[in-house]
Amino acid sequence: MQDEPTPIELTKAVADFLRNDITPLISGHQAFKLRVAINALDLVTRQLTLEEGNDATEVARLRTLLGVDGSVTELNRALAERIAKGEVDLATPGLAEHLWATTMDKLAVDQPNYASYKRELGREG
Amino acid sequence: MIEAELSRSVVRWCPGATGATAAAKLSGGASQETWRFDITHPDGNIGAILRRSPKGYGAAPTRAAGLAAEARLMQLAFEAGLPSPRVLHVLTPEDDLGTGFIMQRVEGETIARKILRDDEFAAARPHLARQIGGVLAGLHKLPQDRLPTLRTRSATQEIAEFERDYRSLNWPKPVFELTLRWLCNHDPGPSAETTLVHGDFRNGNLIIGAEGLRAVLDWELAHLGDPMEDLGWVCVNSWRFGEIDKPVGGFGSREELFAGYEAAGRRCDPARVKFWEVMGTLRWGIMCGGMMQRFREGPDHSMERAMIGRRASETEIDLLRLLAPRGR
Numbered sequence: 522m523q524d525e526p527t528p529i530e531l532t533k534a535v536a537d538f539l540r541n542d543i544t545p546l547i548s549g550h551q552a553f554k555l556r557v558a559i560n561a562l563d564l565v566t567r568q569l570t571l572e573e574g575n576d577a578t579e580v581a582r583l584r585t586l587l588g589v590d591g592s593v594t595e596l597n598r599a600l601a602e603r604i605a606k607g608e609v610d611l612a613t614p615g616l617a618e619h620l621w622a623t624t625m626d627k628l629a630v631d632q633p634n635y636a637s638y639k640r641e642l643g644r645e646g
Numbered sequence: 647m648i649e650a651e652l653s654r655s656v657v658r659w660c661p662g663a664t665g666a667t668a669a670a671k672l673s674g675g676a677s678q679e680t681w682r683f684d685i686t687h688p689d690g691n692i693g694a695i696l697r698r699s700p701k702g703y704g705a706a707p708t709r710a711a712g713l714a715a716e717a718r719l720m721q722l723a724f725e726a727g728l729p730s731p732r733v734l735h736v737l738t739p740e741d742d743l744g745t746g747f748i749m750q751r752v753e754g755e756t757i758a759r760k761i762l763r764d765d766e767f768a769a770a771r772p773h774l775a776r777q778i779g780g781v782l783a784g785l786h787k788l789p790q791d792r793l794p795t796l797r798t799r800s801a802t803q804e805i806a807e808f809e810r811d812y813r814s815l816n817w818p819k820p821v822f823e824l825t826l827r828w829l830c831n832h833d834p835g836p837s838a839e840t841t842l843v844h845g846d847f848r849n850g851n852l853i854i855g856a857e858g859l860r861a862v863l864d865w866e867l868a869h870l871g872d873p874m875e876d877l878g879w880v881c882v883n884s885w886r887f888g889e890i891d892k893p894v895g896g897f898g899s900r901e902e903l904f905a906g907y908e909a910a911g912r913r914c915d916p917a918r919v920k921f922w923e924v925m926g927t928l929r930w931g932i933m934c935g936g937m938m939q940r941f942r943e944g945p946d947h948s949m950e951r952a953m954i955g956r957r958a959s960e961t962e963i964d965l966l967r968l969l970a971p972r973g974r
Contacts, residue, residue: 554949554950557949557950557953558949560953561949561952561953564953564956594818597818597819597820598818600818600820600823601818601819601820601823602818604820604823604824604827605823605826605827607827610824610827611824611969611970617966617970620820620821620824620966620970621966621970621972623820624821624959624962624963624966625963627959627962628959628960628963631956631957631959631960632956632957632959632960635960635963636886636888636889636890637883637890637960637963637964637967638960638963640890641963641967641972644972644973
């Protein structure tokens with residue numbers, strides 16, 4: 522068991538330092554790159570926060586949908602193959618719901634400000 | 647220094663020019679660069695742009711039309727009265743600048759977020775979707791017997807190519823698989839006519855001024871194919887930059903786009919446009935994956951590329967919105 526602070530606390534502290542202390546000192550292309558760097562750290566923080574829970578519910582849905590067990594990667598590969606073969610499609614009960622839930626969870630980590638995501642999140646109200 | 651070579655070049659073909667100054671690189675990958683510079687002239691300096699492959703980078707990627715073809719297409723568009731920069735000079739070996747061309751610099755904005763939000767463009771925005779329709783119709787009407795040699799691509803070939811690109815990423819994505827199946831099942835077949843297709847007509851490649859569209863840039867992906875491809879690509883959500891209820895680049899509606907296109911004497915096929923919008927959304931998603939791969943394998947090990955890999959999921963939600971929309 523590792524000591525604390527946790528990875529989430531560390532990435533958040535570094536991102537806050539860059540955002541609050543370094544951003545005012547930098548301009549031009551370097552400022553753009555700094556924004557990208559801060560975005561990357563924020564993404565990592567969100568992933569560290571959400572990934573475990575998201576993966577667990579994704580695996581549970583995939584098991585039900587496919588009737589087999591495996592890691593989240595194995596199950597995604599299996600689903601991809603079944604869709605490619607035409608064995609599973611949007612008429613398959615649960616597929617659309619699964620893809621929506623999985624995609625919403627991914628956007629919550631990758632791009633929570635993306636307009637399509639915010640629109641769909643509002644729909645879930 | 648590139649200004650020395652530019653100076654030697656411009657005095658040869660630009661009457662009265664005395665040299666070149668203020669050269670600055672605007673963008674540059676490994677194989678293609680864009681520079682801005684001024685041609686010094688006693689009547690007033692002339693703003694110019696150099697697009698080139700530096701010496702030693704002759705071979706273009708397989709999908710690219712090549713810089714000579716790009717120059718020819720821009721000049722044809724300019725001569726047809728379409729918003730396009732005038733080509734001033736096609737590079738020759740004596741220029742010692744590599745291969746490429748020099749064009750007139752058109753002032754204006756290409757950054758979508760500014761075009762969609764700044765007051766400067768408020769008067770232009772309501773007219774852009776219709777204007778884009780008219781300009782696309784004009785590009786599709788360019789005389790085929792004067793076009794450079796270009797590859798021909800049908801919908802069927804494009805599906806196969808994107809499937810190959812996607813599989814090469816070894817990146818199991820159920821939403822992309824579903825989209826590939828949808829595309830195969832909805833392949834509209836060969837189009838009634840084959841025309842010039844710009845191939846990358848979208849925000850970022852359009853120079854906009856206070857009064858509207860000033861220039862269409864970047865013919866790198868030009869080919870012959872279904873003209874509806876350009877209409878679908880300009881509607882891909884990734885180019886709306888947040889204005890998701892205005893499908894045409896965040897400016898306006900498909901109806902306005904189609905009206906502008908048809909007013910210029912060409913017919914639209916909305917079902918084909920939808921097909922190409924789905925195709926285009928997948929295309930950008932696979933390109934995001936390609937960015938991730940190039941980040942991993944180098945030589946461009948940049949944060950920016952890495953983070954674009956994490957934008958593939960944006961295309962997944964947009965594909966679901968197109969193919970499996972939830973209740974309104």
